[in-house]
Structure formats: C-alpha cells, structure tokens
Amino acid sequence: MASRQDYLDYLAEQGYSEDEVLRMLDPAQADSGTSTAVGGVVGIMAGLIRDGNSKESAWALEILQSLNANTNYLLQNIINGRLKKRYLEAGIEHPEDIFPGVFPTNDFNARAVAKVPGLVLIDTACFELIEAGSWIYFSRDSIDSRNARIQSIVGDVICTRRLPPKSALDHPSLRGPESSPYKSLVTDVTTAAEEFVLAHEYAHFALGHYSQATEKSRSRLELDADRWAMESLLQETTLLADRRDGLITQIAGAMMFFGLAHLVEAAQKSAGVFESSDYPAAMERFSVIRELLRRFGLEEYCRHGEQIFATMAHRSDSLRPQ
Amino acid sequence: MTNFQHLLSSTEDELLLDLGRALTEEDLGALPQNLDALRERSTRWLNARKTQLQSLICKSEKVQQLATTDNSLELLVAVIDVLESATLGTSAAPVAAILCKRGLRKLCAAHWAE
Numbered sequence: 479m480a481s482r483q484d485y486l487d488y489l490a491e492q493g494y495s496e497d498e499v500l501r502m503l504d505p506a507q508a509d510s511g512t513s514t515a516v517g518g519v520v521g522i523m524a525g526l527i528r529d530g531n532s533k534e535s536a537w538a539l540e541i542l543q544s545l546n547a548n549t550n551y552l553l554q555n556i557i558n559g560r561l562k563k564r565y566l567e568a569g570i571e572h573p574e575d576i577f578p579g580v581f582p583t584n585d586f587n588a589r590a591v592a593k594v595p596g597l598v599l600i601d602t603a604c605f606e607l608i609e610a611g612s613w614i615y616f617s618r619d620s621i622d623s624r625n626a627r628i629q630s631i632v633g634d635v636i637c638t639r640r641l642p643p644k645s646a647l648d649h650p651s652l653r654g655p656e657s658s659p660y661k662s663l664v665t666d667v668t669t670a671a672e673e674f675v676l677a678h679e680y681a682h683f684a685l686g687h688y689s690q691a692t693e694k695s696r697s698r699l700e701l702d703a704d705r706w707a708m709e710s711l712l713q714e715t716t717l718l719a720d721r722r723d724g725l726i727t728q729i730a731g732a733m734m735f736f737g738l739a740h741l742v743e744a745a746q747k748s749a750g751v752f753e754s755s756d757y758p759a760a761m762e763r764f765s766v767i768r769e770l771l772r773r774f775g776l777e778e779y780c781r782h783g784e785q786i787f788a789t790m791a792h793r794s795d796s797l798r799p800q
Numbered sequence: 801m802t803n804f805q806h807l808l809s810s811t812e813d814e815l816l817l818d819l820g821r822a823l824t825e826e827d828l829g830a831l832p833q834n835l836d837a838l839r840e841r842s843t844r845w846l847n848a849r850k851t852q853l854q855s856l857i858c859k860s861e862k863v864q865q866l867a868t869t870d871n872s873l874e875l876l877v878a879v880i881d882v883l884e885s886a887t888l889g890t891s892a893a894p895v896a897a898i899l900c901k902r903g904l905r906k907l908c909a910a911h912w913a914e
Contacts, residue, residue: 490848491848492823492841492844492845492848493843493844493845493846493847493848493849494844583837583840583841585834585836585837586834587829587830587833587834588829588830589824589828589829589830590827590828591827592826592827592828593826601837604830636834639840675830678830679828679830682828688826688828699828700828700830703828739830739831742831743832746832746834746835750835751834751835751837752834752835753832753833753834753835753838755832757831757832760831
C-alpha cells in the first residue's frame with residue numbers, strides 16, 4: 479500500500495512539492511500579535527530544552543518540532559494516528575496502510591487516489607475551511623451574522639483560491655477565559671469534521687470501490703462512503719467511550735462538513751466553477767446521514783448537528799443554535 | 801476512440817479542463833471537482849512535464865515536417881502517436897492538442913534551430 483515516498487512521487491509527478499504544504503505556523507498567515515505570542519512560547523520551550531529536565535525537555539522538543547513542521551504532521555500523526563488507534567482499539571475493520579497527505583492546493587476537497595492504492599489526499603483548504611467554519615459557528619453572534627461571515631469566507635476561498643485569513647479564527651466572544659468551553663467545542667467539532675473527511679476516504683478502500691467504480695454510479699459510491707464513515711465513527715465512539723458528548727460531537731463534525739460542502743457548491747455555482755457531475759448534493763448527503771441516525775435511534779444526538787447544517791445552509795428560520 | 805474534431809475545435813481552456821479531468825478521472829473525490837482546480841492541475845502537470853514533452857515531440861522528424869504544413873489534423877495525430885509511445889500516466893490526446901494549439905514551433909524552437 480502507499481508510503482511517504484509514494485506520496486512525494488505523486489506530488490512531483492503532478493507538478494507539486496511538499497515544500498508547498500502549509501506550515502503549522504505559517505509566517506504569511508500569522509499576524510504580528512500571534513507572532514509575538516508564539517515567539518514567547520518558543521522562547522519558554524527552548525529554555526525547558528536547555529534545562530535538560532528529561533520529561534519536560536522531551537515534551538518541549540516535541541512541541542517545537544510540531545510547530546516547525548508542516549500540516550502533514552497534523553494530518554498524519556494527530557488526526558490519522560488517533561483515528562487508526564481508535565479503530566484498532568474498538569476492533570473496527572478498516573483498511574491498513576493508508577497514507578494520508580496534504581495536497582497543496584487551495585481547494586475544498588479530498589480524494590482517494592486511483593493510481594496509488596492507499597494514498598489519500600486532503601486539499602489544503604479543506605481542513606482550513608473546517609477550522610474557520612467551526613470558529614465562526616461557535617462565536618456568540620447572531621445566526622445571520624455567523625452565516626454571512628461563513629458564506630463570505632467560503633466565497634473568498636472559491637473565487638480567489640486564497641485560504642481563510644487568521645482573522646476568521648477570532649471574535650470578541652471567543653476571547654478571554656470565559657470562552658474556554660466554546661473554544662473546546664471548536665476544537666472538538668473541527669477534529670470530528672476532519673475525521674469524518676478522512677473516514678470517508680478510508681471507506682472507499684474499505685468498501686472496495688475501485689473495483690465497483692464502473693458498476694455503481696458515483697452518487698451511490700459517495701453515499702455508501704458517507705454511511706461507512708459515520709457508522710464507523712459512531713461505533714468506535716460508542717464502544718470506546720459510551721459518552722453522550724462524544725456522539726454529539728462526532729455527528730456535529732459530519733454535519734459541519736456537509737454544511738460547508740453545501741456552501742462550497744453554492745459558491746462554485748455562483749463563480750461558474752462548478753463541475754456538473756453525478757455527485758450527490760451536500761443537502762442529499764446530509765439527509766441520508768440524518769436518516770441513518772434515525773434508524774439507529776440517535777435522533778436526540780442529531781440536534782446540534784442539524785443546527786450547524788441549518789446555520790450553514792442559511793435556514794435561519796429553523797433552529798437557533800444554543 | 802479519440803474525437804479529433806473535438807480536439808481541434810476546442811479552446812485551450814476547454815482542453816485544459818479535459819486534461820484535468822483525465823488526470824483525476826479514476827480518483828474518488830469527496831466532492832465534485834472545482835473547474836479552477838482542474839485548470840490548476842493540468843497547468844501544473846504540463847509545466848512539470850515540459851522538458852520530457854519537448855524531448856519526445858521535438859525529436860520526431862515527422863512532427864517537425866508536419867509542423868511546416870497547414871495540416872493540423874495530421875500534425876495532431878503525429879503528436880499523439882509520439883506521446884502514446886511514452887509513459888505519460890494520462891491520456892495523450894488533450895496534451896497533444898494543447899501543445900499543438902500553443903504552437904510546436906515555439907515549444908521546439910531550441911531543438912529545431914539546431
């Protein structure tokens with residue numbers, strides 16, 4: 479199956495390089511306030527390393543290394559690493575030797591590469607938009623205002639191919655110690671949405687979609703992959719934790735992805751860059767997953783996810799987020 | 801089967817989209833492709849392969865000969881033949897059509913001046 483070298487070779491073959499993958503701390507994206515704060519943290523970490531206390535210096539070194547890395551570190555070691563570990567611990571059958579890599583293009587997409595079995599590519603803007611969407615959603619602002627901000631950011635990414643600015647991750651309501659619970663929700667839902675995207679790509683390999691690509695419609699393959707992703711994530715959350723919050727977050731993450739996909743579709747159509755195809759619309763994918771959750775008797779865990787989708791889809795007349 | 805008429809009548813932008821689709825056609829993407837992303841994919845791919853493509857096409861005497869005539873169909877077929885003999889990893893037809901549209905004399909200026 480795929481290896482890091484396969485990933486690098488594929489990038490080179492397509493005219494890209496890993497040097498273009500976004501840094502964990504991108505100097506071009508960081509504003510001066512962030513840079514100063516980060517500079518201070520780096521100084522403290524360097525001090526810990528110099529002190530030579532083995533436990534703390536190892537911890538500081540690991541953090542500095544991750545700050546110095548690109549977002550492949552985040553994707554491979556954190557998001558994919560944790561997902562695989564949880565699948566293994568829960569005994570969920572999943573494809574082994576998947577190699578996920580960031581595809582350095584500012585698009586909102588992810589794909590399982592046909593030419594390199596096991597290679598999964600996540601476009602840079604995919605996780606960046608998920609993060610921005612989560613920050614905006616959990617800011618304590620009116621639903622109309624949040625919807626307008628998310629739509630504006632999605633529109634910019636689609637029209638200009640530029641990533642969301644760091645200012646998208648800031649709002650007065652998310653500053654200060656009292657905002658900690660909301661920030662925690664941002665992190666949890668962002669991670670759950672990213673895991674859903676990755677699990678969807680795992681599904682194409684788990685369900686043997688390459689051998690069925692000519693028999694089944696693209697729409698059927700994508701809906702099946704969504705179902706596998708949601709079911710596997712719910713299964714591992716239930717088996718490992720049996721915690722209500724975990725289920726709510728995992729569902730909310732999937733709905734965050736569908737909500738953004740819905741906005742991306744609209745922005746692409748408006749910008750004249752929508753590729754008509756037999757892909758299911760995000761609205762249909764959302765409905766299929768909601769139906770799946772109903773069949774599993776999980777309606778009560780669905781509410782928050784439905785609110786996220788409603789906000790994204792500008793159905794401000796429906797449920798107001800708590 | 802190659803639709804030569806389509807290749808000859810398409811604009812460069814349409815051909816770039818065709819190449820982008822060919823480069824990603826078997827991939828299973830989470831969402832439909834963005835047309836701008838397809839253009840970027842094909843442009844990047846062509847730039848990365850420029851030297852290889854020059855080396856393949858410009859060495860062909862048949863291509864060089866046909867490039868001096870007005871027979872665009874025969875020239876296109878000859879370029880496709882040359883590219884199909886190599887391992888490009890994608891369909892040769894849109895690549896050949898784009899290069900013909902951009903002008904082979906320009907692509908091969910250095911080679912053919914020798």
